[in-house]
Amino acid sequence: MTDGPASSAPRLDVERLRRDFPILAQTVRGRKLVFLDSGASAQKPRQVIEAMVRCMEERYANVHRGAYFLSEAATEAYEAARGAVARFLNAADPREVVFTRNSTEAINLVAHAWGRGVMRPGQAVLVSEMEHHANLVPWQMLRDDGRGIALRVCRVTDDGELDLEDLAAKLADGKVGLVAVTHMSNVLGTVTPAERIVAMAHAAGAKVLLDGSQAAVHRRVDVQAIGADFYCFTGHKLYGPTGIGVLWARLEHLDRMPPFLGGGDMIASVTLERSEWAPPPAKFEAGTPAIVEAVGLHAAVDYVTALGWPAIEAHERALVDRAMRRLSGIEGLRLLGRAQDRGGVFSFALDNAHPHDLSTLLDRAGIAVRAGRHCAEPLHARFGLEGGTCRASFGLYTTEEEVDFLAEALVKAREFFG
Ligand SMILES: Cc1ncc(COP(=O)(O)O)c(C=O)c1O
Incomplete structure (x- = not known):
């Protein structure tokens, strides 16, 4: 069990929940930290921090191995985390939840086990122009390893939406075996129409993997309602620790897929000649898993769930509206993406300012934004911004005052860079 968050009221009490995040209390370069x-x-x-410390101080041992108290307790905590993630995603069965190191590993797992183990030569994987490299590079590697699997890319419109006409065109010949697209862009903030994509892909005989690394933080995800085949997210973006991510997949798919990594804990039996695999999810969790991190992720999932999605989504909408209003009025600032459905991620370029210089200037005001291409080089090339952008991205603890503060700092930066 974990402590509840500071508030479970329908409106987020942001000032109060900020006190749950010790790091936010500090000053940076003599300024109040504005973490964007x-x-x-x-x-x-x-x-989350306390749950992990408690695990190490009171309940730590390796899992699935020992018939002694501490190992049983650690195993229970690890499997309880799986149950919590299954409820978080509304999965039909906790065995559909595979713990990975992060989203990147979850996608590589699918590329290896489904792409190499189940897909057939002549089939294609269809990604989009707005993918994070984590959902592009593994598919390029699959294409390039001589198995006859092609890679297609769905276009993004000038507004930063997934081009559904292009998606339909690229599905039309029935050769796409897997559509692998983001559920929310980490650059544009675009939330893609997951259920529509799934319906289109399934009608064309393709399976669907959704990269929920950003979406799972900003929206309630119901994998059964979405109807996808694979869904992944990463713990550290969801207020949990690094070193743990999640692959959700339909049990029938996990049953069909060969293992990704071999070793301890993923086998049913081993002789010197051959091995037989354990049933999923163990089949995909070779070696000692991230035990303490799973406990931390459980606490993170409990934390977010207790705050309540209606309150989280309302807070996010207020931040997005405020950011759209304040940032779009700044002369010389180019905002990327104008999707109808978007979350709290804003990438922008300021005339005459290199993104690294701009982020350094913002840092002097205590504002932390990311500068570069945000692991989405093809998307930046698509918008003619090879030099990169700055990106402000919001969390539960982001306040409307912080959005104003960013806007004011950008106005000053524009004067500075001329
Ligand atoms: C959309 C998206 N996909 C995948 C990833 C990769 O996450 P991780 O580095 O935790 O594997 C990220 C992280 O930035 C992301 O934003």
Whole structure:
């Protein structure tokens, strides 16, 4: 069990919940910290920190191995985390939840086990122009390893939406075996129409993997309602620790897929000649897993769930509206993406300012934003911004005053850079 968050009221009491995040109380370069880089990695509430410390101080041992008290307790905590994630995603069965190191590993797992183990030569994987490299490079590697699997890319519109006409065109010949697209862009903030994509892909005979690394933080995700085949997210963006991520997949798919990594804990039996695999999810969790991190992720999931999605989503909408209003009025500032459905991620370029110089200037004001191409080089090339952008991304603890503060700092920066 973990402590509840500071508030479970329908409106987020942001000032109060900020006190759960010890790191936010500090000053940076003599200024109040304004942390606007949660899209890269979110800060941790003390409920997560304390759950991990408690695990190490009171309940730590290896899992699935020992018939003694501590090992049983650790195993129970690890499997309880799986149950919590299954409820968080509304999965039909906790065995559909595979713990990985992060989203990147979850996608590589699918590329290896489904791409190499189940897909057939002549089939294609369809990604989009707005993918994070984590959902592009593994598919390029699959294409390039000589198995005859092609890679197609769905276009993004000038507004930063997934081009559904192009998606339909690229599905039309029935050769796409897997559509692998983001559920929310880490650059544009665009939330893609997951259920529509799934319906289109399934009608064309393709399976669907959704990269929920950003979406799972900003929206309630119901994998059964979405109807996808694979869904992944990463713990550290969801206020949990690094070193743990989640792959959700339909049990029938996990049953069909060969293992990704071999070793202890993923086998049913081993002789010197051959091995038989354990049933999922163990089949995909070779070696000692991230035990303490799973406990931390459990606490993070409990924390977010107790705050309540209606309150989280309302807070996010207020921040997005405020940011749209304040940032779009700044002369010389180009905002990327104008999607109808978007979350709290804003990438921008300021005339005459290199993104690294701009972020350094913002840092002097205590504002942390990310600068560069945010692991989405093809998307930056698509918008003619090869030099990169700055990105402000919001979390539960972001306030409307912080959005104003960013806008004011950008106005000053524009004067500075001329
Ligand atoms: C959309 C998206 N996909 C995948 C990832 C990769 O996450 P991780 O580095 O935790 O594997 C990120 C992280 O920035 C992301 O934003």
